[in-house]
Amino acid sequence: MPLTQLIYSSKPFGFDDTILSQILLTARRNNANAHVTGCLICRADLYLQLLEGPAEAINRLYASIEEDDRHLEVTHRMERETDSRLFGQWAMRDDPAQSWLWTKAEVDAGALENADQAAFLAVFERVAQRIG
Numbered sequence: 046m047p048l049t050q051l052i053y054s055s056k057p058f059g060f061d062d063t064i065l066s067q068i069l070l071t072a073r074r075n076n077a078n079a080h081v082t083g084c085l086i087c088r089a090d091l092y093l094q095l096l097e098g099p100a101e102a103i104n105r106l107y108a109s110i111e112e113d114d115r116h117l118e119v120t121h122r123m124e125r126e127t128d129s130r131l132f133g134q135w136a137m138r139d140d141p142a143q144s145w146l147w148t149k150a151e152v153d154a155g156a157l158e159n160a161d162q163a164a165f166l167a168v169f170e171r172v173a174q175r176i177g
């Protein structure tokens with residue numbers, strides 16, 4: 046069965062440890078039930094999330110995430126069909142933004158709008174490689 050991989054970006058609204066823990070708790074519970082895996086890169090100015098799983102589950106989840114008032118400017122960045130997961134061991138891996146990621150200044154200057162689908166996928170491939 047082919048899987049859908051989807052990446053979006055958004056701007057946290059009210060970002061702190063408590064909010065992040067709540068998001069991750071819900072994500073890990075729901076995703077495990079729905080055969081969804083993925084990774085959430087978190088920074089005070091940026092969420093970047095990859096979701097992967099059955100197409101129907103991903104579409105339903107993304108629709109619910111789009112409506113979530115804990116973030117703004119939810120923007121679809123990449124979607125593809127694939128046979129293999131990048132984060133198969135993780136109901137939802139959370140990762141602080143790495144030093145090589147776009148800086149806040151670059152994000153403010155529109156770096157995400159200039160990036161293509163391959164660039165977004167490359168970000169998560171790089172994170173996935175660090176798991177070993």
Ligand SMILES: Cc1cc2nc3c(=O)[nH]c(=O)nc-3n(C[C@H](O)[C@H](O)[C@H](O)COP(=O)(O)O)c2cc1C
Nearest residue numbers: 068071072075076092094106109110113115116137
């Ligand atoms: C940045 C961000 C990432 C999220 N990621 C997930 C996720 O991976 N899985 C999930 O079920 N909910 C995720 N949510 C929460 C959903 O928007 C929604 O609140 C949740 O799915 C509702 O689940 P519930 O009906 O069990 O409370 C995320 C929310 C935010 C703001």
